[in-house]
Amino acid sequence: MTAPKTKELARHRRERIWMWAQLVPVLVVLVVLFGGALVLAVAQSLGFAPWFGVNTFPDFSYFAALWGAWSFWRSLGLTLYYAIVSTGIALVMGIILALAMVRLFPGKTLYKYLYKLPLMIPYTVGIALAVIMLGNGGMLSRLMAFVGLIGDPSEFPQILKTHYGWGIITVYVWKQTPFVTLTLYAVLLGVGRETEEAAAILGANKWQIFFQVTLPQILPGIISSTLIIFAFNIGAFEAPFILGGGYPDTLPVIAWRYFNDADYSLQLQGMATVVSIALIAGGILYSYLALYRRYERRIGRS
Amino acid sequence: MARGSFKTALNSRLSTFQKIYLLLIAGFILGPFIPLVIQSFAFRWAWPDMLPGTWWLEQRENTLMPLAWDYVISPYSRVWEATLNTMFIGTVVTVICLAICLPAARVLSRETFPGKPAFEFFLSMPLIVPEAAIGIALLMIFIHIGLAGTYTGIIIVHLIPTIPYMIRMLTAVYQGLGRDFEEQAMILGANRWQVMWQVTLPMLLPGVVAGALFTFLVSTNIFLLTFFLGQGKIVTLPTLLFSKISGGTLDASAAGITLVVTVPGIILLLITERFIKEEAFGKGFGN
Numbered sequence: 001m002t003a004p005k006t007k008e009l010a011r012h013r014r015e016r017i018w019m020w021a022q023l024v025p026v027l028v029v030l031v032v033l034f035g036g037a038l039v040l041a042v043a044q045s046l047g048f049a050p051w052f053g054v055n056t057f058p059d060f061s062y063f064a065a066l067w068g069a070w071s072f073w074r075s076l077g078l079t080l081y082y083a084i085v086s087t088g089i090a091l092v093m094g095i096i097l098a099l100a101m102v103r104l105f106p107g108k109t110l111y112k113y114l115y116k117l118p119l120m121i122p123y124t125v126g127i128a129l130a131v132i133m134l135g136n137g138g139m140l141s142r143l144m145a146f147v148g149l150i151g152d153p154s155e156f157p158q159i160l161k162t163h164y165g166w167g168i169i170t171v172y173v174w175k176q177t178p179f180v181t182l183t184l185y186a187v188l189l190g191v192g193r194e195t196e197e198a199a200a201i202l203g204a205n206k207w208q209i210f211f212q213v214t215l216p217q218i219l220p221g222i223i224s225s226t227l228i229i230f231a232f233n234i235g236a237f238e239a240p241f242i243l244g245g246g247y248p249d250t251l252p253v254i255a256w257r258y259f260n261d262a263d264y265s266l267q268l269q270g271m272a273t274v275v276s277i278a279l280i281a282g283g284i285l286y287s288y289l290a291l292y293r294r295y296e297r298r299i300g301r302s
Numbered sequence: 303m304a305r306g307s308f309k310t311a312l313n314s315r316l317s318t319f320q321k322i323y324l325l326l327i328a329g330f331i332l333g334p335f336i337p338l339v340i341q342s343f344a345f346r347w348a349w350p351d352m353l354p355g356t357w358w359l360e361q362r363e364n365t366l367m368p369l370a371w372d373y374v375i376s377p378y379s380r381v382w383e384a385t386l387n388t389m390f391i392g393t394v395v396t397v398i399c400l401a402i403c404l405p406a407a408r409v410l411s412r413e414t415f416p417g418k419p420a421f422e423f424f425l426s427m428p429l430i431v432p433e434a435a436i437g438i439a440l441l442m443i444f445i446h447i448g449l450a451g452t453y454t455g456i457i458i459v460h461l462i463p464t465i466p467y468m469i470r471m472l473t474a475v476y477q478g479l480g481r482d483f484e485e486q487a488m489i490l491g492a493n494r495w496q497v498m499w500q501v502t503l504p505m506l507l508p509g510v511v512a513g514a515l516f517t518f519l520v521s522t523n524i525f526l527l528t529f530f531l532g533q534g535k536i537v538t539l540p541t542l543l544f545s546k547i548s549g550g551t552l553d554a555s556a557a558g559i560t561l562v563v564t565v566p567g568i569i570l571l572l573i574t575e576r577f578i579k580e581e582a583f584g585k586g587f588g589n
Binding site: 016019021022023025026027029030033034036037038040041044049051093096097099100103104105111112113114115116117118120121122123124125127128129130131132133135137138139141142143145146153160161174177178193227228231232234235236237238241242243251252255256259267270271274275277278281282285 | 314315316320321323324327328330331332333334335337338341349350351352401402403405406408409410413415421424425427428429430431432433434435436438439440441442443446458459461462465469519522523525526529539540543544547548550551552556557560563564567568570571572574575
């Protein structure tokens with residue numbers, strides 16, 4: 001009686017081992033690289049950097065110096081402002097575009113290619129396009145001169161290199177609207193139109209259908225795509241570096257400046273900046289997800 | 303009346319607003335490329351002219367090619383080097399990523415085990431931790447162990463943002479595959495390897511191609527990690543363009559490079575549109 005049982009157990013154990021063997025490669029890469037990077041970043045920001053001859057772990061002075069400075073909070077505000085505004089605009093534009101894309105129209109195939117173009121090319125291209133369109137000598141400024149609104153490039157309302165950040169926001173929106181659209185379009189294709197039809201038969205008008213039927217259905221897609229682009233926007237470096245207004249800079253740019261400083265003791269300060277970015281982004285995204293989960297439970301979906 | 307409102311509520315054609323919106327989107331996405339192309343063929347384009355004052359054609363006796371394109375193909379611009387680097391890094395990253403993600407995606411789509419939700423959450427973590435944080439932290443380690451500024455270093459670091467996408471796409475593929483065909487083959491007497499080579503792989507192939515293309519795409523788009531860990535020694539198309547436009551102005555040669563950097567994306571767009579079904583992106587994050 002015991003023999004089949006041990007055999008069964010052995011088979012079970014073999015299967016478990018085989019399963020983990022398949023998971024281990026990915027796990028190792030992520031734990032070592034990604035986890036290792038996070039742990040070492042935290043350790044360094046707390047004063048552990050023997051290779052610089054610094055080892056005062058645990059030492060909160062780098063965080064204290066960083067968080068004690070008014071400029072840090074201004075930079076944080078600026079970082080969040082660019083991230084939130086562009087995520088919001090990209091979301092609204094993406095929803096409208098996805099809703100249009102599920103309909104039938106001539107040239108739809110062409111549009112399926114067209115709207116994905118920004119998704120395929122690097123952010124740096126988007127920045128170059130912003131420079132040529134929105135710069136003081138750019139196409140918009142020429143257009144305004146052409147219709148006689150301005151007579152000199154200096155009269156053109158400054159769009160790039162200001163803290164309003166419309167250049168940065170435009171680049172993010174240009175690049176990320178397609179991402180939101182693609183995610184939502186996929187969800188819309190997946191859920192089909194039956195529930196909308198049912199709502200229409202029951203007498204709902206198009207706004208009721210959108211807010212009470214379609215929106216709850218695409219909400220998971222909205223959450224997932226905005227999480228990803230928001231996180232990217234907080235950590236992005238190149239657009240604020242090139243198109244930003246200079247001091248106060250966004251947090252990733254500040255971290256970069258600390259790291260390029262000749263005074264290497266500032267590198268630990270930079271590490272504290274980087275860890276702060278991750279902490280703040282993590283906190284925001286976690287609360288965002290938690291809020292969403294609570295909503296899902298409230299409507300009884302999960 | 304009732305039928306009228308029903309029709310407007312459930313129209314499958316575009317409303318006027320949507321038509322205008324689609325046109326505006328097309329302008330927003332493609333419009334900026336027009337001055338870019340013009341700029342790359344300009345010789346002199348002073349403000350406030352809507353078109354270049356002097357086209358390269360009128361300066362033909364001085365330069366054989368438009369200045370921008372002459373610069374792009376010359377070794378000084380490093381465009382050729384950056385293109386080769388981008389392709390090489392992207393290819394190696396895709397191969398490695400595929401090799402380690404395929405088995406994991408198989409397990410994730412078919413098995414349940416304690417801690418699976420946490421495991422899946424950890425796999426998508428790289429998507430939500432800012433790249434700047436990872437890049438700078440790794441830079442310090444990589445400088446220390448001599449991987450900064452090497453191909454190996456960049457390839458390793460590209461795995462971090464590509465793994466979550468690859469896992470998601472492959473898991474979706476495996477879920478769509480089902481187990482029936484494999485079991486059928488087993489019942490008919492096929493062994494593990496025969497099932498793998500003659501049943502699973504052929505059915506998996508379209509999804510694998512899609513995942514590979516997408517991973518390649520993500521890798522060729524990465525700027526920050528390449529910039530930090532390449533240390534200026536290894537240029538790729540995004541970092542090359544960054545150094546060209548970091549001053550905040552765009553001359554003819556920068557316009558030429560921008561167009562070159564756009565080309566791989568267009569090629570990939572044409573290929574992926576054929577291979578990747580849009581439904582594949584529907585799987586929500588964190589659920």
